[in-house]
Amino acid sequence: MRVLTGFSGWLAALFLLGFVGSAFVWAVENAILSLAVGAVMILGAYTILRHAANEFVEHLALALSLAGQVLVFWGLFRINTPGWSASTWLWIALLELALTWWMPSFVHRVFSTFLAAGALSTAFMQMHVPYVIDSVLLLAMAWIWLHLFRYPRQLARLRAVGYGLALALIPLKGSVLFQAGGTGWRAQPFQVESWLQPWMAELLTVAVMIYVVWQLLQRYQYDSGDRFSLLVLAATLLIALFSLEAPGLATALVILLLGFAVGNRVLLGLGIAALLFFISSYYYLLDITLLAKAGHLLLIGLALLMLRWLAARYLFNKGTTDVA
Amino acid sequence: MGSNQRFIIKLVEQGYILPQKLEQALTVSGVYPDSHAWHKFIDHLFLWLGGLALAFAVLFFVAYNWSELGRLFRFALVEVLVIAAIVGYWKLGTERMAAKVALLGGTIGLGVLLALYGQTYQTGADPWQLFFNWSLLILPWVLVGRFAPLWLLWLALVNLSVMLYFTAFPGAFGLLLPRDTGMYWTLFLLNTLALVLWEWAATRWSFMDRRWAIRLVALASGYTITWLALISIVEGALTDRSGLVAGMIWLLWLASLGGVYRYRIRDLFMLTGGSLSVIVVVTTFLARHMLEGDPVGAFLFLAVVVMAGGSGSLIWLKRLHREWQS
Numbered sequence: 043m044r045v046l047t048g049f050s051g052w053l054a055a056l057f058l059l060g061f062v063g064s065a066f067v068w069a070v071e072n073a074i075l076s077l078a079v080g081a082v083m084i085l086g087a088y089t090i091l092r093h094a095a096n097e098f099v100e101h102l103a104l105a106l107s108l109a110g111q112v113l114v115f116w117g118l119f120r121i122n123t124p125g126w127s128a129s130t131w132l133w134i135a136l137l138e139l140a141l142t143w144w145m146p147s148f149v150h151r152v153f154s155t156f157l158a159a160g161a162l163s164t165a166f167m168q169m170h171v172p173y174v175i176d177s178v179l180l181l182a183m184a185w186i187w188l189h190l191f192r193y194p195r196q197l198a199r200l201r202a203v204g205y206g207l208a209l210a211l212i213p214l215k216g217s218v219l220f221q222a223g224g225t226g227w228r229a230q231p232f233q234v235e236s237w238l239q240p241w242m243a244e245l246l247t248v249a250v251m252i253y254v255v256w257q258l259l260q261r262y263q264y265d266s267g268d269r270f271s272l273l274v275l276a277a278t279l280l281i282a283l284f285s286l287e288a289p290g291l292a293t294a295l296v297i298l299l300l301g302f303a304v305g306n307r308v309l310l311g312l313g314i315a316a317l318l319f320f321i322s323s324y325y326y327l328l329d330i331t332l333l334a335k336a337g338h339l340l341l342i343g344l345a346l347l348m349l350r351w352l353a354a355r356y357l358f359n360k361g362t363t364d365v366a
Numbered sequence: 367m368g369s370n371q372r373f374i375i376k377l378v379e380q381g382y383i384l385p386q387k388l389e390q391a392l393t394v395s396g397v398y399p400d401s402h403a404w405h406k407f408i409d410h411l412f413l414w415l416g417g418l419a420l421a422f423a424v425l426f427f428v429a430y431n432w433s434e435l436g437r438l439f440r441f442a443l444v445e446v447l448v449i450a451a452i453v454g455y456w457k458l459g460t461e462r463m464a465a466k467v468a469l470l471g472g473t474i475g476l477g478v479l480l481a482l483y484g485q486t487y488q489t490g491a492d493p494w495q496l497f498f499n500w501s502l503l504i505l506p507w508v509l510v511g512r513f514a515p516l517w518l519l520w521l522a523l524v525n526l527s528v529m530l531y532f533t534a535f536p537g538a539f540g541l542l543l544p545r546d547t548g549m550y551w552t553l554f555l556l557n558t559l560a561l562v563l564w565e566w567a568a569t570r571w572s573f574m575d576r577r578w579a580i581r582l583v584a585l586a587s588g589y590t591i592t593w594l595a596l597i598s599i600v601e602g603a604l605t606d607r608s609g610l611v612a613g614m615i616w617l618l619w620l621a622s623l624g625g626v627y628r629y630r631i632r633d634l635f636m637l638t639g640g641s642l643s644v645i646v647v648v649t650t651f652l653a654r655h656m657l658e659g660d661p662v663g664a665f666l667f668l669a670v671v672v673m674a675g676g677s678g679s680l681i682w683l684k685r686l687h688r689e690w691q692s
Binding site: 044045046047049050051053054055057058060061064065083096097098099100101102135150161191194197198201206252261298302303304306317321325331333335336337339340342343344345346349350353354358 | 370371374375378380381387388392396397398399401405407408409411413414415416417418419420422423424425426427430431476634638641642645649661662665666668669670672673674675676678679680681682683
């Protein structure tokens with residue numbers, strides 16, 4: 043149902059934009075005016091949402107806000123020279139963060155978080171600091187889902203941000219994957235030289251994975267020094283290190299793990315979708331030969347099956363009786 | 367776990383659960399999984415990931431086309447793996463998850479074997495034949511396997527061979543089907559038939575009663591008929607016979623979907639999909655006829671129509687949801 047809300051809001055926004063574009067051509071041609079008209083539309087949407095009494099009005103506000111945002115982006119691109127500079131993207135990210143915080147609508151918040159994450163990632167790439175920001179966003183997502191219930195007053199906000207980040211991370215991590223092969227839409231307009239490499243981001247992702255598992259162990263009141271915890275952490279490290287060779291795999295695993303840990307089926311489904319997406323795009327990664335990929339997958343497969351056997355034999359029949 | 371989570375979220379938001387009792391509430395209500403659930407999850411995760419990684423490793427290895435590696439060795443490798451997977455399925459006990467993963471691995475392996483055969487002997491066969499033969503050969507396993515994902519894989523292969531067949535012969539079945547939309551009609555008929563049969567099978571065999579799989583099949587059916595309706599609108603073909611037929615069948619499909627999933631099998635996902643289809647088709651129809659005249663008024667009108675459609679559907683769906691719950 044939320045997909046329906048999002049889709050019809052987005053479609054209505056397109057028509058609304060067509061209306062604004064054709065009725066106020068003079069405004070759209072002027073950067074300051076389109077900024078102003080866009081801002082008024084967003085403010086209008088905010089006011090409507092605060093007092094929204096029914097579904098129709100909520101849809102109207104969503105469409106109005108989306109159309110307003112496009113006008114503001116358009117103004118920002120025209121004011122900044124060159125338009126695709128880091129500062130434009132930072133402004134967009136800032137605007138979307140503010141909307142995430144203030145707009146009282148779940149769908150709007152998910153959407154704004156998604157855009158904010160994309161804009162932030164692009165801005166950092168423009169500043170010659172690529173890849174790593176995506177892993178920082180992954181850490182933020184993990185933290186939110188693990189501590190979701192700790193802030194009851196912010197629950198609605200945090201859930202929306204958690205979903206928005208998970209949705210954004212799948213294409214973001216995917217684009218890095220394609221970029222490593224020299225293709226991908228984000229690589230084309232601005233090939234950046236940087237000392238940062240994709241594997242550094244993957245290493246950070248490994249750290250996030252270990253953080254998630256460590257936090258979960260704490261939730262079930264395991265000491266970080268006992269045998270069970272050490273074994274679980276060692277196994278996690280092993281899986282994470284193996285997955286380094288197949289980019290994106292660790293990200294998908296983190297989403298999957300969080301989905302299960304917080305009992306959220308949507309997140310679990312997103313994790314599975316991400317996993318399939320990353321594995322199939324791995325086939326097209328151009329840097330390494332199919333033979334090397336086959337070797338990596340063989341290692342990962344054998345390691346996982348061996349870990350499963352070891353876990354069933356040594357871990358679960360002793361360690362978990364005192365959990366829960 | 368989904369409904370429990372929503373319930374707990376409501377309680378938390380309304381302040382009924384004290385912060386210090388929250389962890390306990392989450393564990394007791396089953397939102398946070400217990401040790402047994404974790405054990406099962408990790409077991410299945412490792413099994414699926416490990417099994418699929420191995421199957422894909424073989425696929426990539428064969429696709430690499432290593433010239434120093436003899437033809438015989440490559441065939442032997444894939445054949446041994448397929449046989450090992452099937453023996454594994456048999457030995458592990460057919461109802462265990464490990465056995466099902468082995469069967470799925472064997473199924474992928476068979477496809478790799480067929481591809482290798484085509485690649486080695488340059489049979490000159492069309493790509494559609496590979497997928498069609500693959501789906502034919504695995505049919506016995508699919509029947510025996512009693513496993514919904516395997517049926518889904520089978521259906522995906524048949525879909526793929528239909529698509530590739532029409533890519534090779536665009537005007538196929540020219541007497542029966544319209545030339546340019548023949549592929550979509552075939553896919554629509556195939557997936558709708560599959561949906562009807564699957565719903566019937568779900569009432570007979572519990573292993574087929576997987577809503578997520580049925581919804582995927584329904585998605586394929588709905589996507590193709592919506593697309594056909596859109597084509598007939600955009601091409602202005604509503605006036606000719608084939609366009610009119612597309613419109614009528616779309617309406618019929620919509621009515622059946624609504625009737626079945628509103629009254630017989632309660633499924634909000636299907637009704638939401640139907641609503642989306644209505645919004646898209648109606649908007650396209652109006653846009654096609656209105657945007658040619660005064661675009662300014664038309665844009666505003668269309669925006670209002672979409673918002674009304676979206677909110678109207680949402681109100682209806684929410685009311686249904688409440689009605690079903692009470």
